Amino acid sequence: MSNSVAPLPVTSMDIDAAARVLAPFAIRTPLLSSPALDERVGAKVFLKPEMLQRTGSFKFRGAFNKLSSIPQEARGGGVVAFSSGNHAQGVAAAAQILNMRATIVMPADAPRSKRERTKGYGAEVVLYDRDREDREAIAGDIARKHGATLVRPYDDLKVIAGQGTVGREIAEDLAMLGVTPDIVVAPASGGGLVAGVATAIKARYPQAVLMSAEPEGFDDHARSLRAGKREPHHAEGRTICDALMATVPGEITFAINQRLLTQGVTASDAEVGAAVAFVFREFKLVVEPGGAVGLAALLAGHIEAHGKTIVIVLSGGNVDADLYARLVA
Amino acid sequence: MSNSVAPLPVTSMDIDAAARVLAPFAIRTPLLSSPALDERVGAKVFLKPEMLQRTGSFKFRGAFNKLSSIPQEARGGGVVAFSSGNHAQGVAAAAQILNMRATIVMPADAPRSKRERTKGYGAEVVLYDRDREDREAIAGDIARKHGATLVRPYDDLKVIAGQGTVGREIAEDLAMLGVTPDIVVAPASGGGLVAGVATAIKARYPQAVLMSAEPEGFDDHARSLRAGKREPHHAEGRTICDALMATVPGEITFAINQRLLTQGVTASDAEVGAAVAFVFREFKLVVEPGGAVGLAALLAGHIEAHGKTIVIVLSGGNVDADLYARLVA
Numbered sequence: 001m002s003n004s005v006a007p008l009p010v011t012s013m014d015i016d017a018a019a020r021v022l023a024p025f026a027i028r029t030p031l032l033s034s035p036a037l038d039e040r041v042g043a044k045v046f047l048k049p050e051m052l053q054r055t056g057s058f059k060f061r062g063a064f065n066k067l068s069s070i071p072q073e074a075r076g077g078g079v080v081a082f083s084s085g086n087h088a089q090g091v092a093a094a095a096q097i098l099n100m101r102a103t104i105v106m107p108a109d110a111p112r113s114k115r116e117r118t119k120g121y122g123a124e125v126v127l128y129d130r131d132r133e134d135r136e137a138i139a140g141d142i143a144r145k146h147g148a149t150l151v152r153p154y155d156d157l158k159v160i161a162g163q164g165t166v167g168r169e170i171a172e173d174l175a176m177l178g179v180t181p182d183i184v185v186a187p188a189s190g191g192g193l194v195a196g197v198a199t200a201i202k203a204r205y206p207q208a209v210l211m212s213a214e215p216e217g218f219d220d221h222a223r224s225l226r227a228g229k230r231e232p233h234h235a236e237g238r239t240i241c242d243a244l245m246a247t248v249p250g251e252i253t254f255a256i257n258q259r260l261l262t263q264g265v266t267a268s269d270a271e272v273g274a275a276v277a278f279v280f281r282e283f284k285l286v287v288e289p290g291g292a293v294g295l296a297a298l299l300a301g302h303i304e305a306h307g308k309t310i311v312i313v314l315s316g317g318n319v320d321a322d323l324y325a326r327l328v329a
Numbered sequence: 330m331s332n333s334v335a336p337l338p339v340t341s342m343d344i345d346a347a348a349r350v351l352a353p354f355a356i357r358t359p360l361l362s363s364p365a366l367d368e369r370v371g372a373k374v375f376l377k378p379e380m381l382q383r384t385g386s387f388k389f390r391g392a393f394n395k396l397s398s399i400p401q402e403a404r405g406g407g408v409v410a411f412s413s414g415n416h417a418q419g420v421a422a423a424a425q426i427l428n429m430r431a432t433i434v435m436p437a438d439a440p441r442s443k444r445e446r447t448k449g450y451g452a453e454v455v456l457y458d459r460d461r462e463d464r465e466a467i468a469g470d471i472a473r474k475h476g477a478t479l480v481r482p483y484d485d486l487k488v489i490a491g492q493g494t495v496g497r498e499i500a501e502d503l504a505m506l507g508v509t510p511d512i513v514v515a516p517a518s519g520g521g522l523v524a525g526v527a528t529a530i531k532a533r534y535p536q537a538v539l540m541s542a543e544p545e546g547f548d549d550h551a552r553s554l555r556a557g558k559r560e561p562h563h564a565e566g567r568t569i570c571d572a573l574m575a576t577v578p579g580e581i582t583f584a585i586n587q588r589l590l591t592q593g594v595t596a597s598d599a600e601v602g603a604a605v606a607f608v609f610r611e612f613k614l615v616v617e618p619g620g621a622v623g624l625a626a627l628l629a630g631h632i633e634a635h636g637k638t639i640v641i642v643l644s645g646g647n648v649d650a651d652l653y654a655r656l657v658a
Contacts, residue, residue, distance in 0.1 A: 027361070030359050030381075032356070032381065034383075035383075036449075049613075051613035052359075052361065052612070052613060052614075054363075054364075056613050113610070120365075277650070280615055280650065280653075281442070281650075283381070284380035284381060284385055284614060284615040284616075284646030284647075285381075285613060285614060285615065286609055286613040286614065286615060287613075317613030318613075321606070321609065321610075321657045321658045322658055324609075324654075324657065324658075325653075325654030325655075325657060325658040326654075328650045328653065328654060329650045329651055329653075329654040
C-alpha cells in the first residue's frame, strides 16, 4: 500500500487540458436516462452515449489529444497505430483534421464497417492475422520506415487524459443535476477509457465506486484487480465484443486502475446481445457489442445497483449492419 | 394576403410556457452534426434527434403540455386519443406521469412496437380498421362514455405549443453556436410539429426558410402550400413512413403553416430507407422511416442546400426491429 500516496500518472488537470484541446473538435455527448431502465433495475441510471462521439466511439478523444501533442517538427512522419477498429478510426480522423499521414495496422477479422470507415478518414490500412502475427512488431516496422509516431491505443498519458474527458463531462452533468454517483462503469480492453473516467470521476466524487466491464472469459481486468497485479485472461475463442479482446491490462492504465477501481464485472455474449437490443428499443441508439458490456452486466443483475445512482458508459456504436440486424431482430 | 397581419393562433410565448411545463419531464435533445454529412451535401447540417425524447418521439412534448392544461376537476375522466403510434405513446406516457387514465384508438396495422409500448405506459389500446372505420368517431364515443378529454394529435393549441419546444431548443442551441439557420425542415403528417417548430424558429430567425417533409405521394402539405388552401393527397397505397399518413393538413396547423412555411418537400420510400441506413452508420441513431423523411429529401438532392446552414428534425425512432433490420442490412 506504500504507493497509494504516490501521485497518479494522469491527473484531473491533465484531463482539463485535454478538454480544452478537444473542445472545438469533439462532440460533448449528453447524459441520458429513461424511466423504463430505472424501473427495470430499481436504480437511477445514466448512460453516457459515446457512439454519438465523432468517429462513433470515445477513441477520438484520446487520439486527438495525443496527435495534438506531437511537436510540429515530428508531424511530417505521420502516425501509425494498431487497432481492432475504434482506435483506428479515432487516429485516422484526428490525423485528417491535423493534416497528418496515418497508417493503421488492423486485424483481418475486424468488422468491415470499421475497416472501411478507417479508410474513409484517409488512412492507409495494413491488415494482419490476429492469431499468427504481432501487430506491435508490424507497427514498429512502419514507424521506423516512415519516421512515424506510434500512437498506442491505451498505454499513453495523452491518450488516457483524452479518454478522461468522458468522465469529466459525466461529472459536470451530474453536478448540474445535483446528483452524486454511487457507481460508474466503463468497458475495458486495455483499460484507457476506464482509467481516464476513474481519474475524472474520483477528482469530483471520491466516494464513487468505479468498475471495469468486460466480456465473460475476456476478464483480464477483473482477474488483475482481484490479484492486485496484471493477469491475462484465459479465453481462447472469440466474443461478439470485438473491441474488447486485449489479453492483459496496460501497464500505465493498470497502475491507475489498481488504485481507483473497486472491481471488474463481466457479461456473456448473450447478455451483451440483449443489452444491444434494449438500447435499440428504449434509447433509439446504436451501441456496438463491446460498448454495451457495462449495461449488459447491469441488466443481467451482475451489479448490485438497487436504490443507487449508477452511470454506465456506452463506449461506441461501430457495428456491422448484419450483426446488428441479427441482435435486434 | 389580408390575414398576414392577423396574430397567429400559437405564439412564441405559448411555446416558452410549454417549455416551462415540460422542463422537469421532457429530455432536452441535443443538436448533432457530422463532417461526413456536411461533406456529402456541401452544407452545414444540424440534426435534432427527437428519437432521444421520452417515448422515442417528439409527441411526448405536445401530449404532456396538453394533459397538463386539463383542469383538475376534468382529470378524473381520463383522456382518449387516436393515433398510428407516436402520439399514442406520448399521450400514454404523459397520462401515466399525471396519474390519468388513457384510452388509445390505434389502427390494427400500426407497428407492433408502437402498440406494445403504448400498453407498456399503462394505456388501454382499442384497435380499428384503417380502411373501413372512422377513428374520430370511435374516440368520440369513448370520450362520451367515460367523460374523457379527447387529445387531438395536432389540431390543438397546447399540442402545437408543446411541439414548438423542439424549435425553441434548436434556436437556443444555434444561438449558442453563433449560427444562423437558412433552412429548417420537419416531417409533417397533420402538421403540428412543423407548425410549432416554424413558430419558434421564425420568432428568433425571421429570415429562415421553413419546409415540411412528407413521403412521396402522401404530399398533402406540399400540395396545400402550393394551392394556398388545404388539399388532400392522392395516395392510395401504403408508405414505410407509417407515422405520416394523414390525408389532409389540420385546420389550425395549416393556418400557421400557410403563413410560415415556404414549401413542402418529399422523398420516396427508397430514399427514406437510405436515410435510415445513413443515420445508423453515421450517427449511430435509430430513426424510424417517417422520422427520416426530411433527411431523405436532403440526401436525395430535393433541397437546394449547397453552402447553406440547414437544420433537419429527425422526429422519432419507433420502428419495428424486423423492418429496421431490413433497412440497415
